[in-house]
Amino acid sequence: MAEAMGFFTDTTVCIGCKACEVACKEWNQLPAENGGIRELSGDSYDNTRRLDGIHWRHVRFIEQFKGPYDGRWLMMSDVCKHCVQAGCLEVCPTGAIIRTEFDTVVIQSDVCNGCRACIAACPFGVIDINPVSGTAQKCTLCYDRLKVGLEPACSKACPTDSIQFGTIAELRPRAQKRVDQLKAQGVEAHLYGADPTGPLGGLNSFYLLVDKDEVYGLPHKPQLPSRNLTKSAGFSVLSAGVLGVLALVGLRKRRMDQVGGSGGSN
């Protein structure tokens, strides 16, 4: 396996230009919603609103103002997290979702049967059906570009290097250095998903945030579908036991009834 590759997104330098969204759509030839004819969302400068089958990159705009001109405008380019322990990969019944040699998670469109199990399994709401292919789709971390030694289209297009691409081994210390630098300037900053011992074994697309995870629409404790396995298995064993006992009781009662009934009539 090649080295694990991924993104470090430093949200403090994102300017909300959406160049990543457009570069992603251009490289991956994703259609615009309704051919591009849409209505204003009224939610700041965010008119695509979420990640889905045809939006593999999405820039979030968060307005935090106490009064006129008094506050800040947070921007964050969101994408598939390429989780080290991926929920989508866990539930895919066809084997369409694979882990690549770059430790990224890719859905093979020609294998996917569109069952949507992965859509429900993703703790970040990244995956959705692409209406053109009828299959579940999401960011591939530009697997085709990585194969030939190019960096993904979004990070290539990012004018401020808010999206940084590289090996995870190199990105993590770089991100920590940036957090230290910001803290020295008095800015509250933390990394989301950079800890390999944290939730989902770390995210290969991790973020530098300056507010609570939830402000950016990121779950504080993302969880895998398999979190229910032990408990469910316990319940299964328990219910099997209860059913067994009930069955024995039932059988015994029928037998006693039969014995008692024949005795009574004779």
Add this chain to the structure above:
Amino acid sequence: MPGAHLKWGWAWPANRRNIYNRASADLNGNPWSERKRWVWWDPHFVNPPDPKTGKPIPPGKWVGYDVPDFTLTMPPSHKGKPDGIIMEPLSGTDAYIMRPEGKGWIYVPAGLVDGPFPTHYEPHESPVQNLLYPKQQSSPVHKVWSQGKPWNQLAAVGDPKFPYVITTYRLTEHYLAGAMSRWLPWLSELQPELFIELGKGLAKEKGINNLDYVIITTPRSHVRAKALVTDRIGVLKVAGKTIHHVGMPWHWGWMGLSTGDVVNDLTAWVGDPNVSIHEGKAFVCNVEKA
């Protein structure tokens, strides 16, 4: 962080951020002050031999945060040839290399309409009197097209019919008036409709909710746009008056995937004195719920 941040974006043509930046160093090539350090002469820099002729080049080079706008190996002590051609007359202290004599000028005999020093004039249309020059409201040498014509009516100072300041600007998603970008699905879905950004105070005063249609009026024309109510824009306190400020992108027209009214219909036909750029950053308007 000090520096020119040369990897942040690109400045045509040589990625140089300040032209004539040799002037950031004194006659001897040292920074005028530590705080203003930008480009300076490093007398100890060892130069490789001339790649064309193979001749050795004496040590010393212009270095710094920015791309030096000067002959890189010309020392500050260099004497120009007064009878030379092209740039030969320039000496090692002549920072303004595109001037024939290499000097920066404060006054010019011809060319500039105003100057030489910056001052303050109000925009041609303004809700307030000029506090600096009560008798000279705006620049006396503004370019005004079609003066007095019906299509270029200008509001008087503090006209109560047009009480708000309006700024027009661009978005990253569209290009110029949008003739090219409004046909592109990928760009149109990102900014699909014309809008006016207005503060929560004005919105409350006028009963305007987010996404309501709004009519924006100037003495020239009126346009319709959806309201984007936000605290990113708001009120200005000028000369004791509270003046609401609104903003509109001007990328829309009537054709394309994403269509909308033409915001430049609102703009005053007034240009800056020297290059006649439209005064679209500051004029006055009225805003009403449609």
